Structure formats: structure tokens, C-alpha cells
Amino acid sequence: MPPRLAKRARVSGPEPAIVAPDPHEDKHVVFTAWSKQRGVEIKNVKPAKIPGRGLGLVTTAKIKVGARILFVPEKAMFKPDGSVPHASPQAQLAASAMKACTAADSNMGIWKETWPVDSDFQHSLPMRWPHELREHFPVSVMQPLLRQEEDYAKDVGAVQDFLAAGNHTAEDFRYYWSIVNSRSFHFKAKGKIGTMVMCPFIDYINHGPSGTTCDVFQRPNGYEVIADRDYVAGEEILANYGAHNNDKLLVHYGFMIASVANEWSDEEDAGPNDTPNRDDDIRLDHIVLPMLTPTVRAQLQDVGFLRGYALLPATNELCFKTQVAVRAMLLTCNEWEYFVENGEDLAEDQSHAVSHFLLHPFHEHRDYAARAFRTVEDKSDWEEYSSMKNELEMLRMRWLQIITAIECYMDMKPGSTT
């Protein structure tokens, strides 16, 4: 759901009259009616509680592959209102949503009622977790987290005057910023500049790994969700938020999916999301970079292969960049250039030499991860950490995924002594 600069304000089209919700009616039923009134087409799905995922959308009848399940026309979308034109697209949308949700003459509150509350973010998003837990974070989680915090600091700085003028606190803004972070879409109408928007009802859909989800299309006049396969009544429909690894899913969205490697080793530890994340990877920069000489670093920098190294649990292989980087340490220039250009070795296959080069640091990292895993697991039993159960479980799960991926890789390699 990548952001783009919004030109100006408002939900397009006439606003439906403000609905006075019946206090006894379920908020999701009220919101469903409100969405339809704004022009959202909803066919054979309804919101429901999904264990471990908050709310999601489930089918209420059989659905055939290729059938349209949802359509959100442009006029139903919520767009930035132009209040903070110089802020980032995310800050613009967050500030506008905050303004609309707190305005007396708006019916956005009906939508807001269906969103998570601030305390949900407090326990799910690492940026909200107690700082004392950070010493137990894998580097691969810390890095996107620091980047996210930089973005947030810039955004909150950019809306200072707007917050003061509307008597809003930075905490209010942070809530809407988190909502937008996990529930917004990019939309570009024909001939218009693209913008970051919120789409009612589609934002109930949970994420599924590539290959397990409905097809979501941005059309010139709206967003459409199409069934990727036949469904029977009562199944959850999912969408793919992007080919994200579990570090990114955790930092950005506050959840993780089983890693493929975990499935191989211990199904009980697969976690609540049972379809493995084939997009997961285990970041290796902190292992590989220190092994490269300055000359090799410069050489890799020139061809755009410095950084971004990873182990891929889905195939139990090193990514191409890692293979290139390690070969730069092992081969002559000619041999290395041949591999970079052709994706195979000039003469003898060097895969074993590459694995051998990494075995010692992989052992060390596996041991480090095992210690971190045990520390996190121990803390789960301590009284003083009783309010951080979810946080510790997420960390425990990620460390386990890292350990398992490395062990699976090393088990396959000759000369490994695990």
C-alpha cells in the first residue's frame, strides 16, 4: 500500500446523510450498512472475529473463482483533506482521519468504531513496546523499526501546528498514524495525481502469504476484490499486503506468519498463522558484511550488491546477492564477473565453497540466537513481564524462526558439525 502525495481534500461525491446508529445494533452491522450507503459493493462476505487476527472477512455463501466479492468506488474512499499539505502522504492522511473522526458533524465515527483501539497497537507494534525489550530484538527487526521511528518523528514534527490548533495530542496523532500505516491504499484515478487513501470495508481483510489470497485490483474508478478460487461458506478471505518478510510484517503490521523452516522442524511452533510465509527471509548483513575486505566491499558497491543479504527459508538457499558477495571473496575477478553475469560458475560449481565460508559465522549466529531465544523464553515466566506476554511471544517466535532456518541450512551442507 505505497504512499503518494495527495493534492487536495475530501471524500469525493456527495456525503451520505449522517446516520444516527442504533446503540443496540452491532457496530459492524451499522458500518456495513454505512459502507453500502457510500456505494461499496459487498457480496457474500461479512466481518467476523478471527482467532489471533482481530477481525477479518469471512464468506457467507459459496463463492466461485473469478467472482467479484467487493468493490469500493472512488467516491467511497477517504482522502486527505489538505490540512497539512507539506507533510508526508501518511501524515496527511492520518491528520485528516483524526480531524474527520473527531468532528461533530462527521459520520466517520461509524467507521472508526470498527478499528482496533490504541491499546491493541501498544501490544502489537514494536514501536510501542517497552524499550527494555529492545536488547532482545534481532538486528533484522531493529533496523526497520529505527527507520519507522525516524519517519514517525518527521511526521509528528510536520503536524505540530496542526495538532496545537485542533487541541490534539501527539498520542492522538500516533493512533491515527498507526491506523493509516496498517489500513491504507494507494489510489490513482485516471489523469489525476496518485494519493494515499482509506477504503471502507476492504480494510477488514487480513494478510495472507503469496499464493493464498484473493486478487485485489486497483481500477481507474475504485478497488476491486476478486475470488482467487472457489470458496465455501465460512472461509476467511485474505489479501496480500506485499511480499514482506516476517521482520517487516512485525514492525509495520504487528504480526508474523509461520516461517517455512519452522514447519519442517516443529509444527507446534508454527504459530496462529498456519500457512507458511514463503516471502520470509533471514537477514544476513550483520554476518556477511564484517567478512568482506574493503576492496571487495568497494567492488560490490560498484555493482549494487553491497548489502541486502539473506537466507531464504522457503528454498533453504542463500539469496543471489549473498552468493555474489561471498564469491567476491573466494574467486578471481574473471570467475566472479562470470558468475554475476550468468548466475552460474565459470568452471566448477562453487556452492560448497560458499557454504563452507559461511559455516563458522552461521554457527556463531545460531548460538547467539539460541541464547537470545532462551532469555526471552525465561522472561515469559517472570511476574514483572506478565504484561508483555504478546511481545515476548513474538520475539520468541522470531528467534526460533532464525535458529531453525540457519540449522536447516547448515544441516544440508557437507562438513557441518552442528
Ligand SMILES: C[S@@+](CC[C@H](N)C(=O)[O-])C[C@H]1O[C@@H](n2cnc3c(N)ncnc32)[C@H](O)[C@@H]1O
Ligand atoms: C487491514 S487490517 C485488517 C483487519 C484487522 N484484523 C482488524 O481487526 O481490524 C491489518 C491488521 O490486521 C492484523 N492482521 C492482518 N493480517 C494478519 C495475519 N495474517 N495474522 C495476524 N494479524 C493480522 C494486523 O494487526 C494488521 O495490522
